[in-house]
Amino acid sequence: MTITGVVELTLQVRDLEALEAFYTDVFGLRVLKREDDRVWLAAGERSRLGLWLPGEKEFGDEGGAHVHYAFGVEPGTLDAIVARLREREIDVEGPVEHPGGDRSIYLEDPEGNVVEAWDFFDRGEGAERGTDALAKED
DSSP states (O other), X not given: OOOOOOOEEEEEOSOHHHHHHHHHHHSOOEEEEEETTEEEEEOSSXXXXXXXXXXXXXXXXXXXXXXXXXXXXXXXXXXXXXXXXXXXXXXXXXXXXXXXXXXXXXXXXXXXXXXEEEOGXXXXXXXXXXXXXXXXXX
16 A cells, blocks of 8 residues: 555635634644645644635645544543633534544534544554554555
C-alpha cells in the first residue's frame, strides 16, 4: 500500500476568523499559516485542516458539502474536551460508547459542519481494527 494516511482536509467556510477561533480554542489546533483566503491548522502530527473562503482555487477546488469528519483523540481526553465545549456553551452529544469500548463525541462547528472526536484507533476493539490492523502486514 502506498497511502500513508489522510494528511489534509479542507472545509469551505463563510467566516474565516470565527472558524479559526473555534478550532484553535476548542480543539487546541495550532495555526500553521494564514493567507488572504485561507488558514492552515495543524491537526495532529501528520495532518492539517484547511479553512478556505469560497472561490476558485489553484487546483480547481470549488468547495462542497460533506457529511462529517472525525479527529482522533487520545484515550481519556474526551471528558476534558466535553467540559471545554460546555464551558463555551457548545452543544455536544456524548461521550457515546460504541461496541468494543471506543468512544466518540459529536458537535457542530459554527458553520454547521459535524465534527466527531473519536478515540477509536487507541481503545478496545478499535485498536484491533484501527492502529493494530494498520500495523499488520498483509
